[in-house]
Amino acid sequence: MFMLLQSYLFNNQLPSEKPPLINSTPNTDLEHIKKIYSEADQLFSETDVEASIEQMAKEITESLAERNPVIFTVMNGGLVIGGKLLTKLNFPLEASYMHATRYRNGTSGHELEWKVAPMIDFNGRPVLIVDDILDEGHTLAEIIDYCRKNGATEVHSAVLVNKLHSRKARQDLKADFVGLEVEDRYIFGFGMDYHGYWRNAPGIFAVKGM
């Protein structure tokens, strides 16, 4: 896997062999997936979420507009919030992504697995990490450490959602910019998945019974 990625990253060519599929779910029971959505509790509407993103963008602009930051969206969950935030940040910045996963389309976390490391050199520059959710925070903590070790002058973080509980990976772990606070339930929508599905759900929903 590493050789394939290396070939792609350094020669800028597609690998000749097809890389292993990461989260292929060809046998998913779509009736179950539909039921999860129809039975879920909506915690925030699309309008609520859009308003919170607008507010985050204002706060980020106030802090970083003059700083020439590199903004990294954490895939896959950051896909929606990253895209929605970027066009509201009307100042010079470079935008890219990194891919790290801890839940692997499941509903419980494991050790963090890096799929794609950052590809813009941020040595000597401020970095903003954008992700969908800060839950236990192992993902964000490890990414912050990585950016510091690799020369970021400052590492800021923005999450659409902070989950309220006392199981954070580090006691003082907080994101600098937070859209919404959610109760301690398994949630999906606006980039967050339920077994790989419903990242596209237009709002933030909690799975019934979870």
Ligand SMILES: O=P(O)(O)OC[C@H]1O[C@H](OP(=O)(O)OP(=O)(O)O)[C@H](O)[C@@H]1O
């Ligand atoms: O605070 P934590 O407990 O570490 O969890 C937060 C992380 O979990 C989700 O990613 P996931 O590993 O599910 O991968 P995904 O981005 O592909 O959904 C989410 O996108 C965050 O990156």
Ligand SMILES: Nc1nc2[nH]cnc2c(=O)[nH]1
């Ligand atoms: N989709 C989703 N991903 C997560 N990663 C960590 N917590 C959550 C959660 O509640 N929902």
